[in-house]
Amino acid sequence: MSAETLATTARSKQAFHRDFRVALAGQQLARNASVSTELAAVDQLFTDWHERGVTRFVVLSGFWLDLLDQYVARYGPVPVDICHVDSVQSPSFDKAGASTLPVRHVWLADARSGTLPCSIPVTRDAPLAWPARDHRLLVHGGGWGMGTYREHAAELLAAGFSLDVVAYEQQDLSTDGVRYFMIDPDWHPWLDDGYPPFAEAGAPFVQRTGHHGSFDLCRQALATVSKPGGGTLLDSLWSATPLVLLEPFGPHEQRNADLWISLGYGIAYEDWQRKDYSLDVLEELHAALLTADVPDYSRALL
Structure with missing residues (x-):
C-alpha cells in the first residue's frame, strides 16, 4: 500500500484504540484494502514469489485474495489455504467478495460444529500448572x-x-x-x-x-x-x-x-x-x- 494509506491506517489504529465506538463504526465502513495497493510494488512482489518458487499460499486475510487472483492469472494455479483464525468468516473475507481461486478452507475454530478442527501452536512448551x-x-x-x-x-x-x-x-x-x-x-x-x-x-x-x-x-x-x-x-x-x-x-x-x-x-x-x-x-x-x-x-x- 502507498505511504499515504499506511499513514491513514496508523491514524485509524490510534482512533480505534481511544474509542471503541469509533472502532465498531469503522468496521462497518471499511473497504477492501487491496484496492489501495501500488501496481509497481505488487508487480515486484509477484516476481519475487515466482522466482522463489512459492508452491502454496496460506491466506489469513481476505484482502489478499484479489492479489492472488491476479498472481494465478499471470503464473498459473497454486494451492491456496484460507486459514480462518476466527470461528466464522471474518469481515476481511466478506469485504473481499467472491474469488475464482480453488481454495481449501482451514478452520482453527469452528462455530458451526462447536469444535477446534486444528490450531497453530504459539509454543510447544507445556502450560504452567x-x-x-x-x-x-x-x-x-x-x-x-x-x-x-x-x-x-x-x-x-x-x-x-x-x-x-x-x-x-x-x-x-x-x-x-x-x-x-x-x-x-x-x-x-x-x-x-x-x-x-x-x-x-x-x-x-x-x-x-x-x-x-x-x-x-x-x-x-x-x-x-x-x-x-x-x-x-x-x-x-x-x-x-x-x-x-x-x-x-x-x-x-x-x-x-x-x-x-x-x-x-x-x-x-x-x-x-x-x-x-x-x-x-x-x-x-x-x-x-x-x-x-x-x-x-x-x-x-x-
Whole structure:
C-alpha cells in the first residue's frame, strides 16, 4: 500500500484504540484494502514469489485474495489455504467478495460444529500448572488495543487482583496498582520485521522470537480479560489460560466468545462478576483447557 494509506491506517489504529465506538463504526465502513495497493510494488512482489518458487499460499486475510487472483492469472494455479483464525468468516473475507481461486478452507475454530478442527501452536512448551501461576490477570485489547478492557481495571483491583495491563499509548498509564506493559508505538506490522517489540513500561523494548511478548504474561496469569479476538483464543488454548470475555469487536468475535464459553474455556465478564470473581471458576476453565487435544495445522502443511 502507498505511504499515504499506511499513514491513514496508523491514524485509524490510534482512533480505534481511544474509542471503541469509533472502532465498531469503522468496521462497518471499511473497504477492501487491496484496492489501495501500488501496481509497481505488487508487480515486484509477484516476481519475487515466482522466482522463489512459492508452491502454496496460506491466506489469513481476505484482502489478499484479489492479489492472488491476479498472481494465478499471470503464473498459473497454486494451492491456496484460507486459514480462518476466527470461528466464522471474518469481515476481511466478506469485504473481499467472491474469488475464482480453488481454495481449501482451514478452520482453527469452528462455530458451526462447536469444535477446534486444528490450531497453530504459539509454543510447544507445556502450560504452567495452576499452583505455579501468579495471582494476576492479564488485561488487554488485542493487537490494536481495542475494547472496553480499561474500564474494568478499577473493579478488578477492588476485587483483590493484581493486574498486568497492555498499554498502547503513554496516556494509558494512569491507574495506580497496575503493572503496565507496552508494544513499541513506532512499530507497525507492515515493517515485516518479526514480533512487535514489547516491554514493561519504562524499560527498553525487546523483540521476541518464537512468540509475541505478551504471551509470557498470559502463561503466568490466572485469566486473560479481553475481547474475543482470534489471536486471543490461540493464546488461551496454548497457555491453558481461561478467557474472561469482554464486549466483542463485531458479530464474528461474538461467535468466538460463544464457542469458547460452550467449550468450557471462558466466561463472560458479567457472569464471572456475578460469581464474585471466583478463582474456582477460573481453575475449572483452566482444567478444561488442559484436556484440549487439537491437531497441529503446521504439521498438516508439512
